[in-house]
Amino acid sequence: MSDTNSRSWSTRRDDKLRRVRAVEAHADGKVLRTAEMVAALEAVLVSGDRVALEGDNQKQADFLSRSLAKVSPEKVRDLHMLISSISRPEQIDVFETGVAKKIDFAYAGPQSLRVAQLLEDGALEVGAIHTYVELYARMFVDLTPRVALVAAEKADRRGNLYTGANTEDTPTIVEATAFGGGIVIAQANEIVDELPRVDIPGDWVDFVVKADRPAAIEPLFTRDPRLITEQHILMAMLAIRGVYERHGVVSLNHGIGFNTAAIELLLPTYAERLGLKGKIARHWTLNPHPTLIPAIESGWVDSVHCFGGEVGMEAYIAARSDVFFTGRDGSLRSNRVLCQLAGQYAVDMFIGATLQIDGDANSSTVTTGRLAGFGGAPNMGHDPGGRRHASHAWLDLKTDPSPTARGKKLVVQMAETFQSGGVPTFVEELDAVGVGQAAGMPIAPVMIYGDDVSHVVTEEGVAYLYLAADEDERRAALAAVAGVSPIGLRHDPRRTDDLRAKGLVAYPEDLGVDPTEASRSLLAARTIEDLVEWSGGLYAPPAKFRSF
């Protein structure tokens, strides 16, 4: 008991102050000298530290990650890295040199092959593969970073940060680190005297440094309408009539992909003709998809809260502040964690595409040989049991008349029955099962669990899985829309009429959808250039999407 009096209760703060003093030699006030970044990192880091390196699917603290890759393994070893999305090669290089040892991450898209290889070689130890929200949540529980390396667009000399349209994850990482007794270092494209607005107060930030070049940002949510096929359009028509209209879906999230891009582009045309304007798709939790511009311009959209920004959409968003969340300076304020939270608890529907679905409607984008992780899709693609407020769509999915039963969020999977190259989407067993076993994961990396999925939309029709009385009926309804894939071939055609009569399966004619009408002329914009026209010239597409 006497320990309580003799032990120090401020070791983290004392240690932080000692480290900050050690780094001050490389700084003028709070501003680190760019050329001394590697030495500064060697001064601040201690072997075994838990380090949050900001990198999500859009914004990357790439100056800091390149500097970290140059840190000498003689001085710093065995770091435990927290990286939400592993996107850059140098984020992995540190495991080869021994500077880092362990990693917790959510997504490893471009580096997924290397991650799998290093894991096999024993050069890298995985704490866990999370979803975005879980990884950030754990920063406040048992994975609080000792040091955070983050990215801002602009900083001032007092450490205030302007993160602007791509605020994304930065406030969350900084909050966990700063208030957990850790050290926050932010790279900025520019150090300025006056910020457009303060996104993160300087009091939370220990050091800023001007990056040698602007932070890398990927235009990840831009889909060129030119690549939308008539099959996508047919599926979009089925979704609009069979899901949005049927359940009166007002608030929603769209995944990335051509299927949902097609829906966005059919709102001002097909859905408008159906008289659905104002009745569906008014409130969105969504990245600023350029394909949403025609719907916004046609007055369909009341509000959009964004996870992150999108390259080229800045001026358009600033000019549409009634729709987007923007600061006093006019620019977008995104926030991944809050948007994820909104997407879980406040919206009525998640709809997205996937690569594989099994007979129980479990789905995954994990394919053999790649350890890609989850990103944020599972956060959005589930029915949160903790929701209590009711809405029309949520109540519409309540099938149990009991007074203590609850409603249900719509979790809709959209997939063509076959991927390109004749690979079936509907399979007996997800590749994720084998990948999970090979990687020694305690459970298979299922992206969206079948028991959360309420609807599946294919080019064949819509399966209303939430209406199924039991597992057998659920599987039969799914198989009825799975075409000639291995799951679809299981389907007993004699049962279809029964399922259609019960409303578990709807084919185009049941929904009043004429497949011959599914043509590209229904799209409100057929090219990136059309989107520029719709935006009145405000949308500035990235170079790789230009064809004029």
Add this chain to the structure above:
Amino acid sequence: MSVPALMSRTSFVELNARERARALLDVGSFRELLGPFDRIESPWLARQNIVPQADDGVVVARGTIGGVAAVVIAIEGAFQGGSTGEVSGAKIAGALELAAKDAEAGKPIRPVLVFETGGVRLQEANLGLAAMADVHAAVVALRAHVPVVGVIAGMIGCFGGMGITAGLVSRLIVTKQARLGLNGPEVIEQNAGVEELDSRDRPLIWSLTGGEQRHAVGLADDLVADDADALADAVRAAFDRGAPAEHASERIAFWRARLDRLPAAPEGMALRKLWTGDRP
């Protein structure tokens, strides 16, 4: 283009060769010659494990334009990049030669070439090259009697030997999405290196070879929006205008003088500044 116009138009770029020919001809007048059911296809591709196409990627259609007899020769960019092989080349040259015969006999004819091609089909090498010479000769013979109108819409553009054909026509109509050149950007990058030309730098490529640039410097005559009706109108207007007093490709001194004034860094804007208003 205004938003209502965007919504109501038919994109010409998105049409396939057959639909393009139909869109340029007077409504209801389309009649295809040597169509897919005649099965005149390349004898060379199957030997190289490439599935041939029953029209070899060229649609020849008779009909009328503005009520006058016409022939539209449309190249299908979706088949082998619109490349010219033995059969497709013969279809183009043959159609032009028949048109020349009509014109020589005093019969009215309005010939239109719709380009969407990277040039000669490499799998048919010399046969494609020989066909290209026939096409060039046929255009020159035909344009002595009637105007020959060319259209480049995109997305492939018009390159290689067909780039020369485009230079020979009486009037060339392009969209902003069109590209026109001799060597395509990928070929230049492959031969001269990425420092010379980065073929993935799309704004750079269009600033050099794009429809807007080619129109601004006088290498194309009309810049028209990607709208099937607008393009059909432009084609009709080109014929109503009649043959030019002198074809652009005959004005050798003019082009030579331009080349003599080529700036040190001949990038798109510099050429536009130098050559705009300096129309052939």
